[in-house]
Amino acid sequence: MRKMCLEMVYELAQKDERVFFIGSDLGVGTLQKFKNEMPERFFMEGISEANIIGMAAGLAMEGKIPYVNTIATFLTRRCFEQVVVDLGLHNLNVRLLGNGGGLVYAPLGPTHEAIDDLAILRTIPNMTVIAPCDANEMHRAMLQTLDYQGPIYLRVAKGNDPIVSRDDIAFKIGKALLMSPGSDALILTTGTTLRMGLEASAILKKRGLEVGVVHVPTIKPLDKRTLLECMEKIPIVVTIEEHSVIGGLGGAVAEIMAEANFSSAKYFKRVGIPDVFPDQYGSQASLMEYFGITTENVVSIIHRFNQSEKSQQIFEQEFVK
């Protein structure tokens, strides 16, 4: 996905002279082709995120579209006030590309793990927040970043993520995507967790449960209409995200559910990182398992909430240790 993201910056720059690239201190050779062919629009400005955001704002005020790329924690936490004031308040067309969204940098520890990027950027008026699920969806999202008003944060995952998005479901910034319908439960995903949602749905289908999956690549603006329509008649809603359970997809969905006044009560569960800093190293996958962000856990939760006898039996047999 990261490779696709940067390739798209190059492609967009080739066809649109408004596109500038600003990195902080990225790996050697990053976007070398861009640098060789369009050096006047390529900037590598060092470990100075506050200045970089301001500089990008200045360029955007002059009609340019800067794509700013660095590690997600530094692009969100470090220069948060610059993002709020320079980009949000001025409502500028700057694109923030945050590498390693979620637990990608597990071996590097909590300073590099972007477990709160979606939450903190979601609080900024005018900001759009997108977490694509794979390289293909990143491609579709990037194509729409040229002619879109206001700042955008794009969460970039690790790379080599399996392709789970579909060509026949049109991506549009601000739209939630119905991947599969289902009346017994609904799984809402963002970023790479779509894979787990689809896997859980397939497992549960074999066991006789119809579980829908709605993918929410755009966390903000949240597609309330589609989400509320999809949730209306479903008794169980589970959100999955590689992010703190506070303020990301689960938090955003909880907010709209709380005000929806549904006609019947629902079971609701947020699957994500609890309110802690990761205290283990290892791999992205091992930390995901540590925090229960797994297909198995989603299956377990839906069995637990589903009131059928069969589900209760499965839950007792498979998940109650």
Added chain:
Amino acid sequence: MALDQRSKYLRRRIIETLNAVRRGHVGAALSLVEILRVLYDDVLHYDINNPKWPQRDRCILSKGHGCLALYVVLVDKGFFAQEELWKFCESDGILGGHPEIKVPGVEASTGSLGHGFPIGVGFALNAKYEKVDYRTFVVIGDGECNEGSIWEAAMCASKHRLDNLIVIVDHNQYQSYGPTCGVLNLEPFAEKWKAFGFAVEEVDGHDVGAMRSVLGRVPLQANKPTVIICHTLKGKGIRCTEGNLKWHHKSGISDEEIQQLYEALEVS
């Protein structure tokens, strides 16, 4: 240095605004008057009928809390009607306690310190890229130079040889809590800017003739950004506010204090 009639007139306008709203960053505005006056009278290219004229020089008041001085100068030049001054910080006005881009003539919303300079770097880089000759002036405070983003931007401006970027420091020696030398010492200040790759000149920031002279010669050096360190006096021109931190920001200004401001200005 004694103030001439125009400098007194602009300060009188600031007092008139204070009289209407009874609050504001008084000291920081009064130290800025000659800097902004010379910029808008003698240096900047702009068109009040077309504030977004592409060829205009860009001027950012990065020390946004000095906005009272900017507002009276912009009114004086005709960017917007003087009635807006009497609605400073009011719900039906466009002028807030820090400048915002909705105000004609304001290039960037500032107030949180350390933001305007990096934005100015972006403006100046754009001019280089587009090969156009507008200049970017950024007015910063000395207290503002506590911010790391100022020095990040300074390195960046120097790296890109932005000789179309002119930083003007209102070096009034004070910040909210006390003297800059005590809160977070900036010295050796000029040497710092030199070390960061700037062409540096120091000037009496209330000497209109000297300011005209130096700002008429910018950029000071080809391929280098310029910084003009303006030695100023916080609260300049009104004896009771000069160097008096009670006037850094003041609210609830009384009738008696307004009268004192007028009287002290006349004898300065």
